[in-house]
Amino acid sequence: MILRALAILVIGTSLGLASALAAVWHLGGHGSVRVGPWITPLDAGGPNRGPYLRAAAALRATLALARQEAIYFRAATDSDGNTLQGTCTYLIQGADLPARWWSITLYGTDHYLIANPENRYAYASANVAHEPDGSFAIHLSPTRQPGNWLDTANAAKIVLLTRLYQPHAAAAAAPSHIAMPSITRQSCP
Amino acid sequence: MRALTHILLPTLLVAALVHIAAVWAVPRIVMHLVLRATAAQASPHHAPLATAANRAIPLPSPDLLYSTCTLDLSAGPALVSVTPGPDYLSLAVFNAATDNVFVANDQTAPGHPIRLLITGPATTPATAPPDITLVHLGSTHGLLLLRALAATPDLQARNEAARRTLVCETLR
Numbered sequence: 001m002i003l004r005a006l007a008i009l010v011i012g013t014s015l016g017l018a019s020a021l022a023a024v025w026h027l028g029g030h031g032s033v034r035v036g037p038w039i040t041p042l043d044a045g046g047p048n049r050g051p052y053l054r055a056a057a058a059l060r061a062t063l064a065l066a067r068q069e070a071i072y073f074r075a076a077t078d079s080d081g082n083t084l085q086g087t088c089t090y091l092i093q094g095a096d097l098p099a100r101w102w103s104i105t106l107y108g109t110d111h112y113l114i115a116n117p118e119n120r121y122a123y124a125s126a127n128v129a130h131e132p133d134g135s136f137a138i139h140l141s142p143t144r145q146p147g148n149w150l151d152t153a154n155a156a157k158i159v160l161l162t163r164l165y166q167p168h169a170a171a172a173a174a175p176s177h178i179a180m181p182s183i184t185r186q187s188c189p
Numbered sequence: 190m191r192a193l194t195h196i197l198l199p200t201l202l203v204a205a206l207v208h209i210a211a212v213w214a215v216p217r218i219v220m221h222l223v224l225r226a227t228a229a230q231a232s233p234h235h236a237p238l239a240t241a242a243n244r245a246i247p248l249p250s251p252d253l254l255y256s257t258c259t260l261d262l263s264a265g266p267a268l269v270s271v272t273p274g275p276d277y278l279s280l281a282v283f284n285a286a287t288d289n290v291f292v293a294n295d296q297t298a299p300g301h302p303i304r305l306l307i308t309g310p311a312t313t314p315a316t317a318p319p320d321i322t323l324v325h326l327g328s329t330h331g332l333l334l335l336r337a338l339a340a341t342p343d344l345q346a347r348n349e350a351a352r353r354t355l356v357c358e359t360l361r
Contacts, residue, residue, distance in 0.1 A: 004195070004196065007196075008196065008203060009203060011200050011203075011204075012199070012201070012202070012204040012206075013203060013204070013207050015200070015201075015203075015204035015208075016203065016204040016205065016208040016210075016211060017207060017208075017211055019204065019208050020207070020211035020212050020215075021211075023208070023212065024215065045281075045287075045288070045289035046288070047284075047289070047290050051212050051213065054286065054287065054288070055215040055216055058216035058220070058287045059215065059219065060248070061247060062223065062247060062248075063223070063246060063281070063283060063287065063289075063334055065279075065281055065289050066292060068292075069279060069281070069292045069294065100277060100296075101277055101340070103250065103252045105250060105252075107248065110247075111247035112241065112244050112247065112249075113239060113240060113243070113249065113251060114241060115241035116241070121241070121251040122250070122252055124252045126252075126338070126341050126344060127340050127341050161248060163250065165277060165279075166277070166294065
């Protein structure tokens with residue numbers, strides 16, 4: 001009797017924890033919006049999130065803001081759907097995003113900044129060099145590139161996070177309609 | 190049939206209860222750990238710009254200056270004020286479940302200080318003075334997080350001064 005109760009507790013607890021972890025991992029992105037390689041939860045930090053998104057955001061994007069203040073787009077693949085690799089060279093191309101200010105930041109898959117000699121981790125609307133037509137291009141590469149360059153040498157796999165702070169009303173209402181930058185693989189060893 | 194009622198159903202019941210409890214607890218445990226770390230710091234705490242060496246919070250923005258105040262409303266509401274400059278600066282209030290229950294920024298009332306009166310479940314005053322925004326936290330503990338734009342050295346210098354005007358105090 002005691003052994004049976006113990007077995008029920010151990011197996012039930014294990015099943016409950018495993019299913020919770022799997023649900024947070026998979027259902028945490030439920031209802032997210034995809035724009036090319038970029039994915040955004042409809043509300044990363046607001047109080048009306050579902051329990052799985054709340055738990056997922058707590059683990060992977062602690063202290064995210066509600067959507068009216070900031071929209072977060074994450075990309076772990078290029079525009080062709082291939083996983084972003086630190087050993088490859090990519091070109092991010094786009095136009096200024098519909099927000100008061102925006103940034104594109106490079107992270108390892110652990111969601112922390114990647115060490116590099118330049119201490120350059122991101123480009124923002126305030127410091128990215130624009131092309132003559134007003135667009136921008138940012139290179140991701142393990143070797144130095146001309147213009148806007150983020151060094152990927154110290155990471156095997158990489159992810160990008162685009163932040164739109166104080167997004168324009170139309171963008172906040174319909175993040176799926178935002179013209180996000182493309183991510184094109186240029187070379188791979 | 191006996192195995193179903195005596196083993197399988199109780200096991201599934203335990204699994205369901207643990208599942209619900211775990212999903213509920215994760216954000217609260219994360220916030221508890223965040224608050225435990227920030228409670229050891231001065232309030233407000235003005236963190237340096239994020240670098241690769243900074244691994245306290247995932248997905249830090251290297252373009253923002255962050256300052257925090259730990260909110261413990263057990264002794265009374267918290268009065269928070271900051272005077273933004275001309276650049277992006279926001280105050281975000283998070284409850285014990287990591288929900289961003291309130292956010293104001295420099296454009297909420299341009300040219301004026303942001304003043305918040307943050308109340309907990311047991312410390313709700315009836316009204317706040319007209320120049321103070323009343324924020325109901327919904328929990329006794331929480332976190333105030335200031336973000337100030339620092340994408341260039343000029344922005345960093347201006348907003349370093351602005352964030353130093355942050356004051357967090359408990360009204361007893």
